[in-house]
Amino acid sequence: MIQGAPLALAGLLVAGAAQPRIANADTAPGKTTSPPDARWGSVSVELPASGTLFPAGDGAVIANSQCLICHSAGMVLTQPARTQEQWKETINKMRSAYGAPLPAEQVDPLATYLSRLSSGKAGSDIAQSNLAMAAQANSETAQGAVAADGAAIFAVRCAACHQPGGTGLPGVFPPLAGSNWVNGPDAAAVQILLHGVQGALTVNGIGYNGAMPTFGDQLSDAEIAKVLTYIRGQWGNKAGPVGAELVSAQRAASAAHAGPWNGDADLTKIK
Amino acid sequence: MRRSSNSPVLTRRSFLAGAGAVGVAGALGSFSWPARAAEFIELPFANGRRGLVRNFPQKSSMILQRTRPPLLETPFEVFDRGVFTPNDRFYVRWHLASIPTTIDTANFRLSVRGQVRQPMSLTMHDLLHGFEAVEVAAVNQCSGNSRGLFNPRVTGGQWDNGAMGNALWRGVRLKDVLDSAGVAAGAVQVRFKGLDTGVVPQTPNFMKSLTVDHARDGEVMIAYEMNGEPLPLLNGFPLRLVVPGWYATYWVKMLQDIEVLDEPDDNYWTSKAYLIPDTPGADITPEQKNVKMVPINRMVPRSFFTSLTEGAAIRHGHTLNVRGIAFGGDSGVVRVLVSVDEGRRWQDARLGTYHGKYSFRQWEIPLRFATAGPQRLMVKAVNAAGAGQPDRPNWNVGGFMRNVIESISVQVV
Numbered sequence: 016m017i018q019g020a021p022l023a024l025a026g027l028l029v030a031g032a033a034q035p036r037i038a039n040a041d042t043a044p045g046k047t048t049s050p051p052d053a054r055w056g057s058v059s060v061e062l063p064a065s066g067t068l069f070p071a072g073d074g075a076v077i078a079n080s081q082c083l084i085c086h087s088a089g090m091v092l093t094q095p096a097r098t099q100e101q102w103k104e105t106i107n108k109m110r111s112a113y114g115a116p117l118p119a120e121q122v123d124p125l126a127t128y129l130s131r132l133s134s135g136k137a138g139s140d141i142a143q144s145n146l147a148m149a150a151q152a153n154s155e156t157a158q159g160a161v162a163a164d165g166a167a168i169f170a171v172r173c174a175a176c177h178q179p180g181g182t183g184l185p186g187v188f189p190p191l192a193g194s195n196w197v198n199g200p201d202a203a204a205v206q207i208l209l210h211g212v213q214g215a216l217t218v219n220g221i222g223y224n225g226a227m228p229t230f231g232d233q234l235s236d237a238e239i240a241k242v243l244t245y246i247r248g249q250w251g252n253k254a255g256p257v258g259a260e261l262v263s264a265q266r267a268a269s270a271a272h273a274g275p276w277n278g279d280a281d282l283t284k285i286k
Numbered sequence: 287m288r289r290s291s292n293s294p295v296l297t298r299r300s301f302l303a304g305a306g307a308v309g310v311a312g313a314l315g316s317f318s319w320p321a322r323a324a325e326f327i328e329l330p331f332a333n334g335r336r337g338l339v340r341n342f343p344q345k346s347s348m349i350l351q352r353t354r355p356p357l358l359e360t361p362f363e364v365f366d367r368g369v370f371t372p373n374d375r376f377y378v379r380w381h382l383a384s385i386p387t388t389i390d391t392a393n394f395r396l397s398v399r400g401q402v403r404q405p406m407s408l409t410m411h412d413l414l415h416g417f418e419a420v421e422v423a424a425v426n427q428c429s430g431n432s433r434g435l436f437n438p439r440v441t442g443g444q445w446d447n448g449a450m451g452n453a454l455w456r457g458v459r460l461k462d463v464l465d466s467a468g469v470a471a472g473a474v475q476v477r478f479k480g481l482d483t484g485v486v487p488q489t490p491n492f493m494k495s496l497t498v499d500h501a502r503d504g505e506v507m508i509a510y511e512m513n514g515e516p517l518p519l520l521n522g523f524p525l526r527l528v529v530p531g532w533y534a535t536y537w538v539k540m541l542q543d544i545e546v547l548d549e550p551d552d553n554y555w556t557s558k559a560y561l562i563p564d565t566p567g568a569d570i571t572p573e574q575k576n577v578k579m580v581p582i583n584r585m586v587p588r589s590f591f592t593s594l595t596e597g598a599a600i601r602h603g604h605t606l607n608v609r610g611i612a613f614g615g616d617s618g619v620v621r622v623l624v625s626v627d628e629g630r631r632w633q634d635a636r637l638g639t640y641h642g643k644y645s646f647r648q649w650e651i652p653l654r655f656a657t658a659g660p661q662r663l664m665v666k667a668v669n670a671a672g673a674g675q676p677d678r679p680n681w682n683v684g685g686f687m688r689n690v691i692e693s694i695s696v697q698v699v
Binding site: 052054055056057058059060061062063064065067084085086087089090093094095096097101105112113114115116164167170171172175228229232233 | 332333334336339341342343344350351352353354355356357383384385386387388389390391392410411414439440441443444483484485486487488489490510515516519523524554558559
């Protein structure tokens with residue numbers, strides 16, 4: 016009853032006829048320095064940020080300040096109903112397998128919050144959040160923009176928490192626009208990027224208690240200089256540019272320091 | 287263009303001229319988010335409302351599952367338009383949020399290292415001209431495609447059936463690259479890593495491994511082209527591993543590092559994530575405990591209706607050509623069968639052009655109903671190895687490998 020003769024048609028990998036198949040001597044693997052073919056030239060895009068917050072409720076601040084570091088809220092808000100125990104399992108997996116900086120004492124309250132969210136009570140909130148997400152997404156045009164280096168790094172590394180306009184999220188992620196830290200000593204700004212921050216941090220008189228990831232091992236000195244120069248000149252900020260030499264010097268000077276800076280306690284000492 | 291500030295963006299509303307499940311929200315501007323119409327779609331499970339978005343680079347309208355890192359689903363009507371899924375509608379799934387958005391191919395290098403005689407650092411030019419170019423039409427399907435349809439529900443990306451796509455991939459054989467480096471005796475696995483990283487340094491890099499024999503089977507490919515174009519960045523520009531017949535978790539995007547290992551890979555993503563029960567169809571009961579788990583691997587056959595949607599009205603006494611797509615998983619689809627009597631009798635559908643055993647294949651069948659009333663249609667595929675689709679859905683905690691016989695209800699009028 017089997018139709019056709021599929022087994023006779025198994026030759027699925029076909030040699031390309033349109034392109035030269037055999038390299039000549041000076042294009043042998045590993046030897047060429049010629050530029051790549053034009054169609055595979057540089058590509059630069061911008062990815063949209065999400066402005067969606069977790070709906071209000073006990074634990075929302077934890078969700079907003081912790082979960083959104085690594086991922087936007089959309090997939091969390093569309094999970095099926097789950098118990099507090101099930102959410103605890105997920106949150107602990109985020110901590111142990113993925114290294115989420117969420118403190119142990121926040122696991123229970125966050126699990127309780129998420130289980131209430133997903134149990135259906137918050138159905139309309141979630142629907143609204145999803146629509147907000149779509150509206151937000153549609154409002155951001157990302158097609159094919161070629162951004163300057165600092166802006167591109169900002170978009171990938173910073174905008175998810177600090178928001179595309181540098182406004183931060185009230186009570187959750189501090190603003191960069193008008194921030195006393197951004198516009199303060201350049202060495203402190205460099206140290207914040209190099210090592211990250213944990214613990215109480217006051218920004219423009221308002222207290223925050225979240226976690227800023229460390230970027231010292233993810234960004235080069237030149238990249239840190241570019242993104243800081245960008246941030247210090249955007250949204251009304253008028254602080255001067257930061258050079259890669261300063262970042263190198265700061266990196267060397269703090270090489271012995273392990274872990275994030277302890278908020279105000281550490282950072283106010285840096286002049 | 288970047289969004290210039292967080293102030294409401296006041297632009298002309300873009301209403302979608304669609305029908306059916308697609309609607310328009312935010313019409314009164316009474317919400318706090320930017321006063322802009324949102325298009326959305328209802329996926330067929332609880333809490334299934336999703337935005338339809340057009341703001342991801344090199345993509346047109348996609349179902350938004352998550353913004354960061356992006357999870358974008360292909361709207362199902364795309365699959366009715368042909369067996370190759372257009373690049374701008376091809377689904378997107380990233381695990382880690384630090385995704386390079388600028389790639390300068392002049393400086394890009396693919397490293398081949400580890401248990402090899404001659405480590406290599408290959409340029410795009412090397413790959414485009416230094417190896418024989420090969421092509422394969424192959425389905426790329428997320429391990430968790432259709433997870434939202436699991437019952438009882440399971441956690442993870444709540445996809446409908448659109449976390450899959452079929453493309454004509456062009457690139458070089460992984461075998462040729464590995465042989466050029468010379469795999470050393472004693473090598474057991476080959477590990478692949480892309481350019482993406484986690485936001486916090488503690489997050490393990492996304493890496494997947496294949497056995498040396500699989501990596502050198504001549505079918506696994508390093509692709510630089512997808513449907514005749516360089517890959518969209520979100521689908522892995524400039525290079526992506528193509529593992530025909532295997533789930534997409536192995537198809538590492540933005541491939542930049544190939545490491546030949548002399549012992550089995552124990553990295554998180556290979557040894558602890560993407561595990562399935564070692565049972566037929568990866569099927570267990572929710573109560574079943576202490577099941578042996580193994581890494582997900584080969585795909586299984588699936589078939590779908592594409593020309594009809596759930597609840598469609600069709601006219602009695604008229605012949606209607608009903609069509610869809612099917613794929614065989616790890617071997618070619620050889621039969622597609624349709625039933626209009628709850629699976630008692632099955633009729634062969636006519637199969638469309640054969641694009642190779644790993645590709646979608648279109649199918650079509652003329653159906654005619656004499657009388658009006660509700661009608662259920664079912665479809666199933668059989669592959670060259672004789673594997674079919676189960677009449678009862680599988681279940682596992684990961685929400686992996688769904689391939690139950692598909693059915694839709696229509697109204698004959």
